[in-house]
Structures are given as C-alpha cells and as structure tokens.
C-alpha cells in the first residue's frame with residue numbers, strides 16, 4: 608500500500624489531491640509537510656546546519672581575502688547555498704518517496720552501506736544511448752553475475768542516475784557472459800548469516816528495486832542463461848521480461864530454507880497471480896521460456912542466444928513502445944505504475960494530474976497539427 612509521498616511521486620500528482628493510505632483507512636493529504644517523516648526532517652535539519660557552517664566559512668574566507676565583507680559577495684554566497692540546499696532537499700525527498708524503508712523502520716542506510724562495502728567484486732554498468740534507451744549490465748561473469756556487496760551499492764547508484772536522466776524512455780537489464788544473474792554471492796550470504804544483517808540487506812535491496820520498478824522508463828529484463836534466486840527477483844522489478852532459447856528462471860529460495868527477500872515474492876504474485884506464484888516458489892520450479900510465456904512471466908522468446916544478437920532483438924522489441932516524445936512515454940509509464948500500485952480513486956486522480964501535464968503541451972499540439980487522423 609502506498610503512502611501519500613509515494614502516490615505524490617507516482618506522478619507528480621499534487622500532494623493536496625493525493626491520498627494517504629494508512630492501514631485500511633484513507634485520509635486526505637493536508638499539504639506537502641504531511642508527507643515528511645521525523646527522519647526526513649532530521650536529514651533536512653542536518654543539511655541546514657551544514658549549509659550554515661559552509662556559508663559562515665565562506666563569509667570568513669571572503670572577509671580575509673578582501674578585507675571587508677561586501678554585500679554583493681555575501682548575497683552571491685547565500686544564493687549559491689540556497690540553490691544547493693534546494694537541490695539536496697529535492698534529492699532527499701525524491702529518494703525517500705520512491706523507497707519503502709527509512710529510519711522510521713529501524714533502517715540505517717549508512718550502516719548497511721558500510722557493511723556491503725566489505726564484499727567487493729564485479730560491477731554494474733550503465734550506458735545511456737541517444738535514442739533514450741539505457742543498457743544496464745550486471746557484470747560479474749566469473750560467478751554468473753551473482754551480486755557482491757559493492758554490486759548492490761552500484762545498483763543503487765545507477766538507479767539514482769536513471770532517476771535523474773530526464774531524456775530516458777526505456778531500459779534493458781542484462782547479464783554479462785550470456786547469463787543473467789545467480790542471485791546474491793553465496794560468500795556474502797554466508798558472511799552475513801545473522802538475522803539482523805539479512806534484514807538490513809533485504810531492506811536495502813527492496814528500496815533499490817522498488818525505485819527501479821517506479822522509474823518513469825519502460826524496463827525490460829533480458830534473460831539469457833539463468834536468473835536464479837535474487838536474479839529471479841530482480842527480473843520481477845522490470846515491466847517486461849524477454850527470454851532467449853534455453854534460458855531459465857528459478858526461485859530457489861525454498862531450497863535454501865528461505866523465501867524471497869528482495870520484494871520478488873510480492874511482485875511475482877502481481878505478475879502471475881497467487882496460484883502460479885505459490886507453485887513456482889514452493890516447488891522451486893525451473894521455468895523455461897515456454898512455461899514463462901504461458902504464465903505471462905515472459906513476453907516473448909527471442910531467436911538469438913548470443914549476447915549481441917539478443918540485445919539487438921531486445922532493443923527492437925522495446926522500440927515498439929518507446930517511439931515518440933519522451934514526455935509522453937514517461938507519462939504513460941508513470942500512469943501505469945500508479946494504476947498498478949494505488950487504490951482506484953488515487954490512481955484516477957493521478958491519471959488526471961498526468962493528463963494535465965500533457966494536454967496542450969508541445970507533443971499534444973504538434974500531434975494535432977500534423978496528424979489529426981490515425982489511419
């Protein structure tokens with residue numbers, strides 16, 4: 608269930624019209640400050656104090672440099688820091704809105720990051736193409752692209768980069784070396800085997816994958832080889848999945864005495880329904896391309912098995928949906944994301960707000976002028 612901050616994010620619907628859903632009750636949102644948790648305010652107070660200290664330091668610096676503190680200089684410094692404060696505030700708010708957990712849930716992100724930093728290896732690479740398609744590569748082929756701690760951190764960084772990519776329309780996620788991903792690196796799993804550490808990793812990955820799922824981009828997981836454990840969970844955070852011949856999706860968690868923890872369980876139920884999800888999870892079932900198609904877990908089985916060919920096919924498949932102005936594609940994804948996550952009335956209000964951002968806008972006016980019919 609989403610809070611007002613999330614529904615606000617899911618699409619820039621105004622906070623006044625968004626809805627706060629707490630438990631089963633629905634409350635009209637009173638204004639922008641009603642979405643601020645104590646921990647968010649603490650962050651902002653901290654930023655404000657830092658900014659004051661910086662301003663003071665710069666003031667002293669100019670005082671010594673010029674022998675006097677000119678008003679113009681002081682104003683310039685203040686305006687510079689006002690802008691910085693605004694940018695930082697927006698960044699913090701945006702990331703909080705997208706995420707599931709923060710300090711109010713006992714989640715200490717900086718501590719989790721420090722711990723994950725200890726398990727190095729592999730990388731997550733992002734290429735942003737001029738066509739508005741991003742290519743995200745899971746790159747740790749020696750261990751079938753299993754996630755080390757630093758890869759988890761890099762995934763979060765790449766998602767932040769994608770959130771800030773205003774020209775983006777689509778994203779393809781694939782694994783290096785002809786295989787998708789075999790989940791968490793088992794060395795990390797063994798090293799953090801106590802419950803609290805596991806929960807911390809789980810909250811970190813849920814936050815990142817939730818933000819990935821809510822990107823205003825049409826996202827596709829290109830599954831070659833194997834998507835296992837956390838790898839299977841990752842593909843459920845994408846809008847679509849394409850599989851290559853001989854590839855396999857498998858939720859092996861039961862065999863490890865676990866259930867999914869990166870949000871893959873909840874998302875799988877929404878993709879294939881609760882009966883099929885229960886079978887796949889409790890049977891640790893191998894899902895081949897044919898079965899995935901049948902379940903609606905995959906959109907299409909590609910013909911190429913090699914990396915370059917499969918990637919080209921995935922690009923062509925995605926381009927059917929990303930052709931056109933970025934503003935319209937992004938709004939379409941945001942509207943569908945709201946429909947997927949919000950209760951109906953909130954989703955309808957969000958749709959109205961998104962509609963308002965496009966109606967009479969450049970893409971709309973140009974379409975009316977050049978293409979009044981759709982034969």
Ligand SMILES: C[C@@H](C(=O)O)C(=O)SCCNC(=O)CCNC(=O)[C@H](O)C(C)(C)COP(=O)(O)OP(=O)(O)OC[C@H]1O[C@@H](n2cnc3c(N)ncnc32)[C@H](O)[C@@H]1OP(=O)(O)O
Nearest residue numbers: 749750751753789790791792793794835836837838867868
């Ligand atoms: C908790 C959960 C989550 O967070 O949601 C998780 O994802 S836990 C992680 C869930 N994933 C797993 O349990 C996968 C465990 N791995 C496997 O079952 C198997 O490796 C397969 C993925 C089926 C691939 O078998 P296949 O015979 O094709 O290759 P292989 O076993 O020789 O694997 C190639 C190399 O990659 C390594 N390797 C593969 N998966 C790994 C992983 N997750 N962590 C660490 N190393 C891994 C293997 O040890 C091997 O290294 P060497 O050549 O040096 O021996």
